[in-house]
Amino acid sequence: MITKNRFPKNYWAGLLVVLAVYTFVQLLFYHPLFTAPEFFKSFRQPLRWLTITIVYVTGVQVLKRTEEDWLKFIWHFIHLLLIFYLLLIAFVEYFIMPVPYGIRASVAPIIEFLISPLLYMGLGVVFFYMQMHNTGQPGERD
Secondary structure, eight states: OOOSOSSSTTHHHHHHHHHHHHHHHIIIIISOSSOOOHHHHHTHHHHHHHHHHHHHHHHHHHHTTSSOHHHHHHHHHHHHHHHHHHHHHHHIIIIIOOOOHHHHHTHHHHHHHHHSSHHHHHHHHHHHHHHHHHHSSTTOOO
16 A cells, blocks of 8 residues: 655655754865855854754754654753753853863864754654554555
């Protein structure tokens, strides 16, 4: 039997958005193929927050079309917890004292994780597996 929806509606469009944002950040900041304009260098932090927001909102838009509340909870919980951690570090660094190197070194991998397609694809695979496990066919529900 052919099924229509193996992943949440608009999953592939969301994945393309996340991949485009991730590729943009990688090519602009980490592995530059061209010299970035000074604008990008001077607004590096706001651009990072913008990319985190774009990835988060993309995931929210795709997941709001599913009936899986636990999947939405995982997406919100992981993103909001890590964003709160980043904001807490930024607050301490800016208003109280310099943050120790060990804590400061944890920021880059967290930002990388938040903008990478890893969590998005992982939740898509879990959704696919749960649909198949619940009904025997991917994308179908009783």
